[in-house]
Amino acid sequence: MQFKSLCRNLFITIILSVLFPLVCSGAEALKDKDSNHKFPSLIQSIRFENKINYCGIKIPLDHQDVKERLEKELLLALWNRPQVILWIKRAARYFPHIENILKKHGLPLDLKYVPLVESGLRPHASSFKGAVGYWQFLKTTGRRYGLKINAKVDERRNIFKSTGAACRYLKFLKKEFGSYLLALSAYNMGEYGLKKEIEAQKSNDFFSLYLPLQTQRYIFKIFCAKLIIENPEFYGFYLKKSDLYPVFTFDKVNFKSDFPIPIALIAGAAAIPFKKIKDYNPELRGYYLNKGTNTILIPKGKAKGFKKSFAVQYNNWEKDYKPKFHIVKSGESLIGIAKAYKISLSLLLKINNLSIKGVIHPGDRLVIE
Numbered sequence: 483m484q485f486k487s488l489c490r491n492l493f494i495t496i497i498l499s500v501l502f503p504l505v506c507s508g509a510e511a512l513k514d515k516d517s518n519h520k521f522p523s524l525i526q527s528i529r530f531e532n533k534i535n536y537c538g539i540k541i542p543l544d545h546q547d548v549k550e551r552l553e554k555e556l557l558l559a560l561w562n563r564p565q566v567i568l569w570i571k572r573a574a575r576y577f578p579h580i581e582n583i584l585k586k587h588g589l590p591l592d593l594k595y596v597p598l599v600e601s602g603l604r605p606h607a608s609s610f611k612g613a614v615g616y617w618q619f620l621k622t623t624g625r626r627y628g629l630k631i632n633a634k635v636d637e638r639r640n641i642f643k644s645t646g647a648a649c650r651y652l653k654f655l656k657k658e659f660g661s662y663l664l665a666l667s668a669y670n671m672g673e674y675g676l677k678k679e680i681e682a683q684k685s686n687d688f689f690s691l692y693l694p695l696q697t698q699r700y701i702f703k704i705f706c707a708k709l710i711i712e713n714p715e716f717y718g719f720y721l722k723k724s725d726l727y728p729v730f731t732f733d734k735v736n737f738k739s740d741f742p743i744p745i746a747l748i749a750g751a752a753a754i755p756f757k758k759i760k761d762y763n764p765e766l767r768g769y770y771l772n773k774g775t776n777t778i779l780i781p782k783g784k785a786k787g788f789k790k791s792f793a794v795q796y797n798n799w800e801k802d803y804k805p806k807f808h809i810v811k812s813g814e815s816l817i818g819i820a821k822a823y824k825i826s827l828s829l830l831l832k833i834n835n836l837s838i839k840g841v842i843h844p845g846d847r848l849v850i851e
Contacts, residue, residue, distance in 0.1 A: 524560065560710070575603070576641055595711065597645070601701045627650045668699050810845060
């Protein structure tokens with residue numbers, strides 16, 4: 483025991499000897515470069531002098547338990563300063579679009595902080611439960627509210643479509659539970675679970691309900707996100723306009739095709755890398771655009787001359803590759819079709835943007851080459 487204690491003390495001493503000079507030098511650097519900027523102490527940060535409201539609901543800070551929970555989440559958020567900086571920068575990129583959609587649905591603008599907490603406004607964020615995208619939809623809920631989720635596209639990663647779906651879902655939850663705080667609680671823990679707790683506890687006041695700790699923390703994290711984003715300098719975040727990510731701007735191009743189109747053709751026609759198409763359309767999966775009618779986003783200004791360029795690119799592709807097709811007949815399987823054309827199943831799946839669990843129907847047209 484004495485040996486373990488000695489090792490632990492030695493480790494702490496080494497860490498402090500390395501980190502303390504760095505912290506001190508960092509503080510001096512901040513003092514020299516930003517002498518006019520005030521960085522509040524953590525104690526100062528949790529002295530709430532003004533009333534705090536969320537979606538028109540007053541947060542009862544006179545309740546000690548509520549104040550303590552808010553202090554905890556705010557301190558934890560402020561400790562992770564790099565994350566907060568990314569919050570502020572990404573909010574500048576996406577909040578204007580989210581606000582417009584919330585307004586169209588007649589919802590409070592305070593709901594824009596939900597995807598900030600859910601995903602950090604990252605399209606590819608995912609949870610161990612299978613929630614994906616900006617608003618962290620599960621497949622079942624996403625599909626219920628109109629999102630396409632399959633092997634070819636996952637609209638949970640589309641900021642516009644997922645925000646629209648979230649608005650429809652939150653409007654339903656608000657009508658069901660009568661409060662935005664309860665609606666958000668149901669959004670986090672599920673409708674059935676919240677109904678069961680309300681019934682068991684004979685209360686429909688969020689601040690009086692004993693809910694799963696994850697849900698309790700979730701709501702207070704949203705409160706903290708609002709506090710910080712609306713008052714960044716009060717909490718010591720001094721970002722210039724040039725520090726912020728620019729608002730997401732784009733041009734739209736439309737496609738209609740009876741068979742899958744290589745995404746690389748679209749990138750070539752817009753004179754941008756393949757990656758840029760994926761970045762602007764994170765919902766796209768694989769290398770081909772699904773057959774049918776599609777709308778693709780490309781960088782602002784790239785739509786000029788796009789149609790003409792795409793026609794040239796497409797003609798060259800069709801001439802060079804001469805794609806062959808197979809019309810699916812009743813009783814056929816992907817494995818059988820691959821064997822018939824002497825190509826690997828993986829290649830057949832890839833060029834048709836299908837998964838191993840993909841379902842085909844009689845009359846479907848598959849690209850063979």
